[in-house]
Amino acid sequence: MQITHADSEAVTRAVAEAELKTSGEIVTVVAQESDGYTDVALALSALVAFTGLVLLAFFPDPVTGLVDTLSGGWNSEWTASGLLGLASAITIVLFLATFALTLSPAVRFALIPGRVKTLRVEDAAIRHFKVGAERRTHGRTGVLIFVSLREHRAQIVADSAIAEQVPPEVWGDAMVDMLREIKAGQLGAGIAAGVRDVGEILAPHFPRADDDQNELPDRLIQL
Numbered sequence: 333m334q335i336t337h338a339d340s341e342a343v344t345r346a347v348a349e350a351e352l353k354t355s356g357e358i359v360t361v362v363a364q365e366s367d368g369y370t371d372v373a374l375a376l377s378a379l380v381a382f383t384g385l386v387l388l389a390f391f392p393d394p395v396t397g398l399v400d401t402l403s404g405g406w407n408s409e410w411t412a413s414g415l416l417g418l419a420s421a422i423t424i425v426l427f428l429a430t431f432a433l434t435l436s437p438a439v440r441f442a443l444i445p446g447r448v449k450t451l452r453v454e455d456a457a458i459r460h461f462k463v464g465a466e467r468r469t470h471g472r473t474g475v476l477i478f479v480s481l482r483e484h485r486a487q488i489v490a491d492s493a494i495a496e497q498v499p500p501e502v503w504g505d506a507m508v509d510m511l512r513e514i515k516a517g518q519l520g521a522g523i524a525a526g527v528r529d530v531g532e533i534l535a536p537h538f539p540r541a542d543d544d545q546n547e548l549p550d551r552l553i554q555l
Contacts, residue, residue, distance in 0.1 A: 335362055335554055339520025343552040346524035350531025355538045356473045356494065357548040358530055360523055363555040365437075365482040366456035372444055373434035381427035388419055395422070441482055449483040456480065457487035460555075473538050474548060477526050479514070486510060488530065497537045506530050523552070 347358050388395055392415065434440040441449075457478035472493040479486045488503040506529035513522030 335519060335552070339523075340552045340554075342520035342524045343527065344550050346527040347550040350527050350534075351540070351546065351550070353540055354473075354531055354534040355471060355540050355544050356475055356531070356534035357546075358475050358477065358527055358550075359548050359553070360477045360479075360527065361457075361460050361553045361555060362479045362481065362519070362523070363456065363460075364480075365441075366449075366480040366485075367452040369434075369440060369444055369448075369452070372448060373431055373440060376434065376443060377427045377430040380430040381423045384426040385419055385423050388422060437482065450485060453478070453480045453483050453485040454487055457489050461489040471538070473534070475530055475534070477510070477523060477530065479510075479519075479523060486514075486526075488526070494534065494538070498533060502533055503530070506533065520552075 343360050347360060350358055395418070396415075434443065457476060460478060461474075461476040472491040474491040475494060476489045477486070478489065486507060488506060490498060490503075506526045509529050510522045510526030513519075513525050516522075
């Protein structure tokens with residue numbers, strides 16, 4: 333999903349309008365992906381290679397027969413060192429082939445378990461919140477809306493003063509409204525809807541003061 337100039341403008345405008353009602357500071361971040369998942373790709377490759385090795389140990393005849401056929405059709409007496417060499421070659425080939433497949437983003441993200449994606453997006457959201465919003469406002473009223481496109485996931489993270497008054501489950505409605513639009517292909521409209529909902533949630537708890545200053549950027553941050 334591409335982020336257009338219109339998307340950025342819609343989100344920036346929504347943030348500015350929401351902050352007219354609250355002293356809360358809303359930051360929006362969109363990432364193409366939250367993690368490279370190299371560790372997952374390596375673990376998956378190792379699992380496939382180990383599985384191939386186990387299958388060879390229990391069912392060696394089909395593999396050794398295929399090798400004999402490819403080498404001229406003569407059956408040979410397989411020695412321990414020969415079997416070890418064959419097992420090593422198969423393990424290496426399976427590992428490299430699986431890892432090569434995971435280099436394709438489409439394949440890699442299709443193979444990664446959903447729970448792993450969710451945890452990585454949560455970690456990325458918290459990390460960016462700590463860098464860009466946490467304790468960077470006078471009253472610790474920063475809120476981060478984080479959207480990760482390849483994982484198809486989003487998170488809302490709030491600073492300590494907000495977390496003390498607004499239970500995490502309250503952000504559910506904002507998430508529903510936001511994801512409904514994003515699933516329909518309306519990225520900017522979706523994030524803007526989430527921003528408006530967050531503003532409505534914050535307004536009763538953190539109304540805008542007369543001397544309120546804009547402490548965090550309104551613009552959509554793209555990673």
